[in-house]
Amino acid sequence: MKDGFAARKRKEKIFKYACLALTFSSVLILVVLLYHIGQTGNKYLSLKFLTSWPSRFPHKAGIKAGIWGTIWLISLTAAISIPLGVLSALFLEEYKIPGKIGKIVEINVANLAGVPSIVYGLLGLTVFVRYFGLDRSLLSGALTLSLLILPVIIVSSREAIKAVPDAIRFGAYALGASRYQVVFWHVLPIALPGILTGVILALSRAIGETAPLIIVGALTYISYTPESVMDEFTVLPLQIYNWASRPQEEFHYLAAGGIIVLLTVMLSMNFIAVVIRQKTSKKVKI
Amino acid sequence: MRKGVKQIEYTVRGALGLCALLTLVTTIGIIFVLSSETIPFFREVPITDFLFGTKWAPLLEPKSFGVLPLVTGTTLIMVGSAIIALPVGITTAVYLSEYSSEKMRSIIKPVLEVLAGIPTIVYGYFALTFITPILKILIPRTEIFNAASGAIVVGIMVLPMVASLCDDAFQSVPKALKEGGYALGATSFEVIGQVIVPYSASRILAAFILALSRAIGETMAVTLAAGANARFSFDPLQSVQTMTAYIVQVSMGDTPQGGIEYQTCFAVGSLLFLITLAMNVAGQTILFRYRRGK
Amino acid sequence: MTNEAVMTCRNLNIFYGEKQAVFDVDLDILKNKVTAIIGPSGCGKSTLLRSLNRMNDFVPTFSMNGVINFEGKNVLKEDPMVVRTRIGMVFQKPNPFPKSIYNNITWGPKIHGHKVNFDELVENSLKAAALWDEVKDRLHDSALDLSGGQQQRLCIARTVAMKPEVILMDEPCSALDPRSTIRIEDLINDLREDYSIAIVTHNMQQAARVSDYTAFFYEGELIEYGVTDGIFTNPQEKKTEDYITGRFG
Numbered sequence: 001m002k003d004g005f006a007a008r009k010r011k012e013k014i015f016k017y018a019c020l021a022l023t024f025s026s027v028l029i030l031v032v033l034l035y036h037i038g039q040t041g042n043k044y045l046s047l048k049f050l051t052s053w054p055s056r057f058p059h060k061a062g063i064k065a066g067i068w069g070t071i072w073l074i075s076l077t078a079a080i081s082i083p084l085g086v087l088s089a090l091f092l093e094e095y096k097i098p099g100k101i102g103k104i105v106e107i108n109v110a111n112l113a114g115v116p117s118i119v120y121g122l123l124g125l126t127v128f129v130r131y132f133g134l135d136r137s138l139l140s141g142a143l144t145l146s147l148l149i150l151p152v153i154i155v156s157s158r159e160a161i162k163a164v165p166d167a168i169r170f171g172a173y174a175l176g177a178s179r180y181q182v183v184f185w186h187v188l189p190i191a192l193p194g195i196l197t198g199v200i201l202a203l204s205r206a207i208g209e210t211a212p213l214i215i216v217g218a219l220t221y222i223s224y225t226p227e228s229v230m231d232e233f234t235v236l237p238l239q240i241y242n243w244a245s246r247p248q249e250e251f252h253y254l255a256a257g258g259i260i261v262l263l264t265v266m267l268s269m270n271f272i273a274v275v276i277r278q279k280t281s282k283k284v285k286i
Numbered sequence: 287m288r289k290g291v292k293q294i295e296y297t298v299r300g301a302l303g304l305c306a307l308l309t310l311v312t313t314i315g316i317i318f319v320l321s322s323e324t325i326p327f328f329r330e331v332p333i334t335d336f337l338f339g340t341k342w343a344p345l346l347e348p349k350s351f352g353v354l355p356l357v358t359g360t361t362l363i364m365v366g367s368a369i370i371a372l373p374v375g376i377t378t379a380v381y382l383s384e385y386s387s388e389k390m391r392s393i394i395k396p397v398l399e400v401l402a403g404i405p406t407i408v409y410g411y412f413a414l415t416f417i418t419p420i421l422k423i424l425i426p427r428t429e430i431f432n433a434a435s436g437a438i439v440v441g442i443m444v445l446p447m448v449a450s451l452c453d454d455a456f457q458s459v460p461k462a463l464k465e466g467g468y469a470l471g472a473t474s475f476e477v478i479g480q481v482i483v484p485y486s487a488s489r490i491l492a493a494f495i496l497a498l499s500r501a502i503g504e505t506m507a508v509t510l511a512a513g514a515n516a517r518f519s520f521d522p523l524q525s526v527q528t529m530t531a532y533i534v535q536v537s538m539g540d541t542p543q544g545g546i547e548y549q550t551c552f553a554v555g556s557l558l559f560l561i562t563l564a565m566n567v568a569g570q571t572i573l574f575r576y577r578r579g580k
Numbered sequence: 581m582t583n584e585a586v587m588t589c590r591n592l593n594i595f596y597g598e599k600q601a602v603f604d605v606d607l608d609i610l611k612n613k614v615t616a617i618i619g620p621s622g623c624g625k626s627t628l629l630r631s632l633n634r635m636n637d638f639v640p641t642f643s644m645n646g647v648i649n650f651e652g653k654n655v656l657k658e659d660p661m662v663v664r665t666r667i668g669m670v671f672q673k674p675n676p677f678p679k680s681i682y683n684n685i686t687w688g689p690k691i692h693g694h695k696v697n698f699d700e701l702v703e704n705s706l707k708a709a710a711l712w713d714e715v716k717d718r719l720h721d722s723a724l725d726l727s728g729g730q731q732q733r734l735c736i737a738r739t740v741a742m743k744p745e746v747i748l749m750d751e752p753c754s755a756l757d758p759r760s761t762i763r764i765e766d767l768i769n770d771l772r773e774d775y776s777i778a779i780v781t782h783n784m785q786q787a788a789r790v791s792d793y794t795a796f797f798y799e800g801e802l803i804e805y806g807v808t809d810g811i812f813t814n815p816q817e818k819k820t821e822d823y824i825t826g827r828f829g
Binding site for chain 1: 291292294295303306308309312316319320373374377378380381382385386394396397398399400403405406407408410411412414415416442445446449474475476496499500502503504505506509533534538543551558559562563565567574
Binding site: 387388460462463465466467468469470471472473476480481484485 | 633635638640661662663664665668669671672673675676677678679687688691692735738739742
């Protein structure tokens with residue numbers, strides 16, 4: 001009996017340390033990944049790298065076109081997807097569609113979030129590029145990305161809206177407010193920080209998207225900055241892909257340089273989102 | 287005045303409803319777009335040739351449209367990533383929910399979030415320039431482009447999803463149930479293995495299904511790391527092509543619209559969509575049923 | 581009748597972080613007796629009970645000092661898993677495992693590697709918990725199909741199967757209907773033959789019905805401890821009297 005007990009304790013210990021080790025493998029992976037990229041990417045990282053056009057010669061190449069393309073594309077995507085996503089979430093959460101249709105919409109949003117991004121690319125190619133005749137323009141890309149991140153924005157916004165205490169709604173209704181007044185004057189402002197967190201995370205995901213943009217025909221070699229939403233474009237991840245897929249090692253260093261810029265932007269966005277979440281998680285609890 | 291408010295109310299409701307409807311339109315759009323090119327494709331190529339053919343060469347003469355090589359390529363990536371993501375993901379969740387202190391949790395959680403947020407193209411670069419060279423040292427016959435390398439990074443990518451869904455599942459096990467186990471003198475290992483995991487089995491299954499579906503739809507990492515060689519084989523050290531990588535390959539070239547090559551993209555896309563849809567519906571249904579049961 | 585103590589608590593102090601929940605308590609759990617722990621909610625009675633078999637170890641901010649003597653050792657210094665095999669616990673809400681009735685009872689002995697005839701063990705445990713007749717034909721059905729009262733008796737059977745010395749009960753009837761409550765109370769009466777029992781309850785009639793000794797707690801302190809009849813008919817302390825006569829709590 002006593003021996004059996006010692007054996008069980010040993011098993012417990014081994015299991016615990018195995019869990020700990022496997023859990024920390026994630027941390028290790030992240031450190032190795034960032035270190036590897038930092039090491040290969042610092043060779044070309046300079047102001048010149050940020051302000052040059054792509055080039056056949058590695059030492060002359062830069063990511064100016066990619067940066068400007070990404071800025072344009074993400075601004076446009078934000079302008080389209082944020083209002084659509086937040087308003088949809090408000091409707092689904094505050095105006096609840098009754099019965100079967102409501103359930104279908106709910107399941108549909110969850111499933112859309114799981115559709116591979118490349119399928120959105122095929123959708124964008126057929127509808128926006130060809131059918132609407134928008135060609136390989138920024139607008140085609142932004143519309144495609146908007147559809148892609150819409151489910152993400154809706155899901156996270158709904159969570160934020162759900163977290164608004166009912167007491168606030170009842171308080172406003174008790175003053176004779178109409179539903180839209182309750183929703184826009186009370187619920188939305190309180191849910192806003194939570195919504196913002198979700199939106200920033202969704203946009204930071206959009207910044208890294210590559211596959212659907214390849215399908216809708218974003219280019220990899222461009223030596224101008226876009227001037228209108230109908231211009232052709234490239235984006236940073238696509239530039240990285242182009243360099244990474246070449247056999248010469250010098251171009252891999254360029255790719256890593258681009259990745260450093262991309263990750264810096266993304267991680268700062270994630271950081272901002274986390275700060276907003278932590279700042280507001282203490283507030284408004286009734 | 288009151289009437290004005292009513293009118294605004296109806297307008298607002300209608301406008302918001304239209305936005306929400308957009309998600310349904312998107313789904314219908316996807317189905318319509320995919321089938322509008324896939325149906326003509328199947329008029330040219332018998333569906334059985336497509337589904338059961340073992341040679342995929344739509345861009346070369348003589349053309350051949352057997353999709354199985356792409357399916358085996360995708361399967362290799364899926365299985366390989368599962369070997370990494372499932373055990374590590376579930377043990378991470380066990381550690382987070384049963385062993386870790388609050389402080390540990392506040393370190394591990396953001397790390398997982400960052401891992402989940404890193405763009406797939408970055409993982410592709412990592413696979414190509416870091417993991418593949420290591421594999422080549424370990425096993426010299428490894429090809430420059432190989433399924434194993436792609437599978438490893440896809441595994442890393444979906445790991446946070448497994449961990450967070452399993453963590454949710456473990457957190458929702460009633461405290462009373464765990465206490466019942468401990469009160470009988472059980473160790474944590476015994477409570478986890480025989481009370482917590484069986485109780486959350488269906489939600490763990492859902493987590494696995496959803497994560498694997500994500501792995502199947504993964505594109506850029508496998509395009510960069512696993513290559514573009516549609517081969518009907520299960521050798522993880524060789525170059526393969528996944529369904530997603532094929533679509534990218536065609537899009538990077540100058541394939542004219544309306545040709546059979548162009549249509550193959552949509553046929554492959556349809557297959558990809560159906561597989562991931564089936565898995566997502568299965569996974570979501572389990573989670574949905576659970577949420578309502580509560 | 582001997583009054584031999586199986587557990588003796590001395591100078592027990594319990595804290596949640598900075599906040600002290602139990603102050604300097606001396607308490608004996610007597611062999612083959614039922615000891616009731618009563619008091620208004622928040623008086624520390626559950627905290628104390630859950631400390632006796634180290635179930636509070638799971639609360640991150642929890643700490644305690646003092647001595648709990650049990651079988652010649654200090655519970656505070658022992659391995660909690662060993663402690664819990666000897667001191668069983670029944671909880672407020674029935675918490676059967678989502679397994680069959682049979683496996684609920686055999687799970688504890690199995691993980692501890694007890695070499696016994698499991699069929700016999702199940703039958704004896706269920707008989708001890710007065711549940712055998714109701715479930716003997718469906719031992720392999722899910723425990724979750726039982727009614728709340730039956731589930732609670734199954735949890736008692738599960739505890740009995742470990743053959744503990746002491747059984748702690750944390751308001752075991754608070755989630756049950758009156759009929760089930762009576763059955764559990766009858767059961768407690770029978771169990772006293774083989775086990776020493778400590779029961780937390782905020783139902784004073786229940787304490788009066790089932791217990792031999794009663795301890796009254798107020799704001800983390802043990803105010804009065806003695807034979808149940810004495811406490812209820814002739815309390816020595818003003819606070820005890822006020823509580824028993826329903827002036828607060």
